[in-house]
Amino acid sequence: MNEKRLKLLLILPLLTINLFNIVFILYKARGTGYFREAVRTIVDYFMGFHLIPLFIACLVLLYFHLSKKTSLSSFLYKIFLVLLLFFIAINISLFPEIMELRGGQEKFTFNKKNSSLKEAILKSPAKDARDARQYIQMNEYLRNKILTIPHSSPVEKDYYFKSLIKPNRLAKREYSYGMTGKDFEALKNYKLKSFNAFRRVKEIKKYIIVDASPGCNSLTLFTYDNNYIFIPSDLLQQHPLNVHD
Amino acid sequence: MINQFLFLLYIAILGVSFMFFFKNSLSSANLYLLSVPTGLSIWVFQLIILFILGLPFEKLFIGILSLLLLSVFIAIHRNKFFVKKNLVQIIIYLALYSGFSFLFLIFNYSFFTNDSWRMLIGGKYIATYGSLLDSLIDQRGLYAYIIHSSSNIFGFDYLYALYPLMMLFFALFFAYNLYSPLSPENKEVGRNILFSSLVVLFILSTFFVLLNAFYVHSNLLSGIYGFLALFGLWKHLVSKDRNWLIISAIAILSFSFLRIEGPLLSLIIIIILISIKQIKFKEKVYYVGAVSLFVVVWHIRLFFMLAGHTSKYYMNPARTLLITVLYTLIFTVLLVSQKGILNRIKEYFPLLMVYSLSIGWTILIFTEGPKTKGNLLVLKKYGRLILNSVKHGDWGITWIVLGILFAVALILKKLRHESLFLYYIFSFALLFNSIHLYRGGWRIGWGDSGNRMLMSIIFVISFYVFLKFRNVLFPNSLEK
Numbered sequence: 120m121n122e123k124r125l126k127l128l129l130i131l132p133l134l135t136i137n138l139f140n141i142v143f144i145l146y147k148a149r150g151t152g153y154f155r156e157a158v159r160t161i162v163d164y165f166m167g168f169h170l171i172p173l174f175i176a177c178l179v180l181l182y183f184h185l186s187k188k189t190s191l192s193s194f195l196y197k198i199f200l201v202l203l204l205f206f207i208a209i210n211i212s213l214f215p216e217i218m219e220l221r222g223g224q225e226k227f228t229f230n231k232k233n234s235s236l237k238e239a240i241l242k243s244p245a246k247d248a249r250d251a252r253q254y255i256q257m258n259e260y261l262r263n264k265i266l267t268i269p270h271s272s273p274v275e276k277d278y279y280f281k282s283l284i285k286p287n288r289l290a291k292r293e294y295s296y297g298m299t300g301k302d303f304e305a306l307k308n309y310k311l312k313s314f315n316a317f318r319r320v321k322e323i324k325k326y327i328i329v330d331a332s333p334g335c336n337s338l339t340l341f342t343y344d345n346n347y348i349f350i351p352s353d354l355l356q357q358h359p360l361n362v363h364d
Numbered sequence: 365m366i367n368q369f370l371f372l373l374y375i376a377i378l379g380v381s382f383m384f385f386f387k388n389s390l391s392s393a394n395l396y397l398l399s400v401p402t403g404l405s406i407w408v409f410q411l412i413i414l415f416i417l418g419l420p421f422e423k424l425f426i427g428i429l430s431l432l433l434l435s436v437f438i439a440i441h442r443n444k445f446f447v448k449k450n451l452v453q454i455i456i457y458l459a460l461y462s463g464f465s466f467l468f469l470i471f472n473y474s475f476f477t478n479d480s481w482r483m484l485i486g487g488k489y490i491a492t493y494g495s496l497l498d499s500l501i502d503q504r505g506l507y508a509y510i511i512h513s514s515s516n517i518f519g520f521d522y523l524y525a526l527y528p529l530m531m532l533f534f535a536l537f538f539a540y541n542l543y544s545p546l547s548p549e550n551k552e553v554g555r556n557i558l559f560s561s562l563v564v565l566f567i568l569s570t571f572f573v574l575l576n577a578f579y580v581h582s583n584l585l586s587g588i589y590g591f592l593a594l595f596g597l598w599k600h601l602v603s604k605d606r607n608w609l610i611i612s613a614i615a616i617l618s619f620s621f622l623r624i625e626g627p628l629l630s631l632i633i634i635i636i637l638i639s640i641k642q643i644k645f646k647e648k649v650y651y652v653g654a655v656s657l658f659v660v661v662w663h664i665r666l667f668f669m670l671a672g673h674t675s676k677y678y679m680n681p682a683r684t685l686l687i688t689v690l691y692t693l694i695f696t697v698l699l700v701s702q703k704g705i706l707n708r709i710k711e712y713f714p715l716l717m718v719y720s721l722s723i724g725w726t727i728l729i730f731t732e733g734p735k736t737k738g739n740l741l742v743l744k745k746y747g748r749l750i751l752n753s754v755k756h757g758d759w760g761i762t763w764i765v766l767g768i769l770f771a772v773a774l775i776l777k778k779l780r781h782e783s784l785f786l787y788y789i790f791s792f793a794l795l796f797n798s799i800h801l802y803r804g805g806w807r808i809g810w811g812d813s814g815n816r817m818l819m820s821i822i823f824v825i826s827f828y829v830f831l832k833f834r835n836v837l838f839p840n841s842l843e844k
Contacts, residue, residue: 153747160755196837203562210569210760
């Protein structure tokens with residue numbers, strides 16, 4: 120048996136196993152809406168008026184190729200460049216949307232400069248208990264230039280700690296970053312454990328970040344007006360609050 | 365700022381002085397463009413050696429050692445360094461490098477998440493106390509902490525200018541190596557340069573790639589070193605220049621120490637290397653031996669550090685032992701594969717690796733991975749991987765384009781030693797899927813670790829795809 124045939128014989132079962140795995144995963148992951156959303160996104164990228172200039176450019180290049188009888192590789196090269204430019208344009212056009220969706224959380228923009236580590240720390244909020252501990256450590260390090268073990272660190276009085284709990288309700292879907300509109304309205308159905316959060320939340324402009332997984336019965340709400348950070352109640356229990364109002 | 369500039373300058377000079385070992389074979393462009401990643405790796409590994417061996421991790425000691433290392437390299441190459449032509453090149457390079465360094469130092473757009481804080485804390489802790497913070501031992505690779513120890517050692521806030529500098533030099537390196545020398549009669553130089561520049565621009569127009577140029581993390585460095593490890597191996601085969609193997613070895617060591625799963629991913633390249641007939645046995649022994657030694661010694665040290673440790677985040681004693689056993693085994697296999705049945709089947713090692721990973725992935729799929737926190741819906745989370753690569757992971761249109769072009773590239777005219785790329789890409793994909801299935805799947809958003817891990821493979825896939833298209837678009841290319 121020659122080498123090529125042997126390699127083909129070895130590769131075919133491999134392809135079969137992996138194709139089967141992919142089909143099985145698609146089957147198991149059906150109904151989640153993720154694939155539908157992915158396909159819709161891909162269609163959105165290519166459709167609309169974006170395709171028309173591309174189509175025209177390709178037609179023009181084809182005309183010149185046929186009329187001037189240029190080589191095939193030269194024609195393909197020009198088509199390739201046009202396509203690359205088109206893809207670059209789409210990628211860049213997505214920048215404002217991506218940066219806008221970030222909202223207050225982990226904001227990365229080119230008009231926000233950091234001048235020092237302290238400034239970077241103060242601008243970047245802690246998301247959960249682990250974060251808050253690391254955060255506190257960094258602040259303590261900056262203050263005292265030493266690093267302390269997190270569990271015994273006092274809570275910085277600049278931060279408020281709350282959590283939302285609705286004991287008998289289960290989160291029906293995953294809440295992920297950048298939730299707005301009607302999803303935000305749905306949050307109102309969740310009962311507050313302590314009072315301050317929701318009243319202040321209404322003052323927050325646009326983006327609220329909620330962390331929850333389907334099947335859990337608590338939501339942790341984070342908001343980024345630099346005064347409120349919400350973290351799970353385990354840290355709440357470990358450290359006394361120092362609420363301003 | 366001046367202290368950080370001096371540190372970055374030191375890295376560049378160290379890199380150049382080391383790369384002068386390859387002056388006779390590497391082009392000047394590659395020599396200078398690789399000086400930053402190699403200089404950084406050499407500096408980091410001298411500190412890793414100090415740390416592993418438990419030698420004093422103190423500012424003065426490290427400072428003296430760093431200067432000594434630089435002096436030794438310069439002394440060895442003093443004849444080449446002070447030749448007029450080379451001196452002019454070095455001065456121009458350092459002038460440009462300094463200019464860019466100052467630009468990135470002044471315009472600090474560095475970006476943080478909780479992981480970034482942990483790296484900074486870990487780095488500052490090592491520099492202050494000479495040991496790893498208890499809560500961070502099992503979280504990420506040692507390389508990331510050592511890099512950030514530079515801030516306390518050299519006396520500046522935090523190392524932020526390194527990332528955009530690495531991205532800039534890597535982008536130039538990528539473009540240069542995608543550019544193809546043409547036959548003397550062919551005057552398409554301008555088109556050739558335009559092609560490689562647009563490819564790099566396409567990659568940099570990806571928001572997530574650009575973000576990583578400012579993100580204090582290990583994603584960018586993983587991507588760069590992972591690429592250099594494979595590229596060095598491929599270039600060695602194509603150009604028959606042994607020096608590329610050394611560069612690949614340095615890169616793969618860095619890659620292994622950057623992330624917790626680094627040693628597993630590096631094994632892919634090692635297995636591919638063992639199977640290649642064109643590489644001499646002695647060279648394989650040095651390469652695999654050096655990598656295995658570092659990885660094994662560090663993981664044994666980690667085993668004892670984790671032994672009395674309560675937090676089992678990613679690493680635990682059992683996993684450190686597993687890595688130790690795997691690397692010892694692979695080195696042993698290399699040594700005995702000179703003769704007998706192993707010698708006859710070793711060219712099929714990469715295929716066997718892909719088979720094992722496929723079977724492993726299949727098992728994990730049917731057992732839905734270990735049930736993470738009672739989550740029985742692990743397979744449903746696969747949709748999030750697709751959604752992240754298309755929308756929420758901030759990759760723009762890049763993965764869609766690369767996916768389509770990759771499918772087309774597979775049927776284009778074959779590259780020399782193309783199988784290297786294909787084995788690596790498919791093995792990486794299978795291992796990546798298995799790791800995440802094991803950990804419990806993906807979450808939506810760019811911050812998902814799976815999404816960030818895609819940085820480790822994007823440069824490899826991009827290079828492979830565009831290299832194949834380059835060979836179609838420039839049929840008079842001297843390099844195919």
